[in-house]
Amino acid sequence: MSDNRNADSGETTTGHVWDDDLADYTNQPPRWWMIGLTASAIWVVVYFLMYPAIPIATSGTFTKGIGVPGTGQWTAVKEMEADMKDVDDVRGKFEKRLKDMAPAAILADKELSEYVSRSGKVLFSDNCAACHGQNGIGTTDKQGLFAPILNDDDWLYGGTIEQIFESIANGRQGMMMAHKTSLSAQEIDALASAVAQGNPTSTPLFTEKGCVACHGANGKGMQAMGSANLADKVWRFSGTPEGIKYTITHGVNDAGDKETRNAVMPNFSAAGKLSQSDIKKLAVYVFKFGGGKASDPAPAAN
Numbered sequence: 671m672s673d674n675r676n677a678d679s680g681e682t683t684t685g686h687v688w689d690d691d692l693a694d695y696t697n698q699p700p701r702w703w704m705i706g707l708t709a710s711a712i713w714v715v716v717y718f719l720m721y722p723a724i725p726i727a728t729s730g731t732f733t734k735g736i737g738v739p740g741t742g743q744w745t746a747v748k749e750m751e752a753d754m755k756d757v758d759d760v761r762g763k764f765e766k767r768l769k770d771m772a773p774a775a776i777l778a779d780k781e782l783s784e785y786v787s788r789s790g791k792v793l794f795s796d797n798c799a800a801c802h803g804q805n806g807i808g809t810t811d812k813q814g815l816f817a818p819i820l821n822d823d824d825w826l827y828g829g830t831i832e833q834i835f836e837s838i839a840n841g842r843q844g845m846m847m848a849h850k851t852s853l854s855a856q857e858i859d860a861l862a863s864a865v866a867q868g869n870p871t872s873t874p875l876f877t878e879k880g881c882v883a884c885h886g887a888n889g890k891g892m893q894a895m896g897s898a899n900l901a902d903k904v905w906r907f908s909g910t911p912e913g914i915k916y917t918i919t920h921g922v923n924d925a926g927d928k929e930t931r932n933a934v935m936p937n938f939s940a941a942g943k944l945s946q947s948d949i950k951k952l953a954v955y956v957f958k959f960g961g962g963k964a965s966d967p968a969p970a971a972n
């Protein structure tokens with residue numbers, strides 16, 4: 671190796687020489703490199719002054735008023751607060767308007783109705799979807815929640831926007847007593863098979879045993895008490911003869927029967943669970959699933 675050694679270049683060295691041919695020169699680094707280094711050093715000072723650089727528990731270096739005049743006073747929290755304020759300003763405008771409006775008026779107002787579609791989605795996911803399923807598609811009976819599907823046009827308590835608002839604001843709890851002591855097994859069989867065929871009035875038992883009192887003379891139910899329509903073959907709980915027998919035998923929400931079907935829609939006004947504005951938004955949102963009925967409060971029995 672020592673044969674390939676260059677002749678002394680004449681450059682000055684620091685005097686450190688290793689292994690005879692490895693010397694420590696005192697050359698300047700390239701100019702571009704020095705400019706870069708200097709610029710970075712200046713940038714560090716500028717940045718240090720303008721932004722919170724030394725993390726102190728609640729603020730940065732110069733962000734609490736001790737900054738050099740003209741410094742940025744920027745903090746991530748301030749930036750977020752400014753963004754939030756923008757959002758609140760936009761929302762505040764809508765919230766203020768809908769506060770004094772009836773649900774139907776909100777629905778009719780294009781701008782508000784669109785706003786509600788967006789905020790209602792979050793409210794629904796947070797408060798309702800656990801029972802009614804995302805977008806009101808319902809949950810399976812296996813979960814035992816028996817919360818009705820909300821995106822069809824079959825309503826227990828009525829599908830006008832006012833009735834939907836009522837359901838959410840005050841809760842709903844249908845009541846049908848158990849019939850295990852008042853009816854014989856044969857009578858339950860006969861009633862269940864008539865109901866399963868969507869023709870409950872085909873047996874005289876339907877009138878004789880008082881089913882008409884709640885389900886109406888035609889068996890189509892009454893929205894005022896949420897008694898299901900038994901003539902449409904749309905099933906609240908079960909459409910199999912066994913399932914129907916079960917409903918007749920144990921009733922719905924009958925506190926006296928341990929095996930009763932439980933189906934309780936919570937009251938969302940109670941204890942301020944949701945504000946009136948939020949309930950209105952939800953009524954509009956649910957109505958817009960598409961199953962809502964435009965206008966007139968439906969007659970008690972239809």
Ligand code: HEC
Binds near residue numbers: 798820
């Ligand atoms: C704990 C489960 C549960 C939660 C949470 C719940 N619901 Fe219900 N909801 C029910 C049940 C059960 C019924 C049916 C009550 C009955 O059968 O009497 C019902 C009924 C309704 C009805 C009436 C449907 C009809 O056919 O007339 C509407 C509307 C409704 N819920 C909307 C909502 C909205 C909106 C929310 C969220 C704010 C919500 N529900 C949260 C269980 C729930």
Ligand code: HEC
Binds near residue numbers: 846847879933
């Ligand atoms: C006190 C009122 C009342 C009486 C009386 C009554 N029901 Fe009901 N029934 C209801 C209500 C309310 C519901 C719906 C409960 C709910 O969905 O929360 C219901 C639901 C049902 C269902 C479930 C329907 C479905 O879609 O799954 C059947 C079946 C049924 N009733 C049959 C009968 C028969 C048969 C009789 C007569 C022996 C009868 N009911 C008497 C109030 C009554």
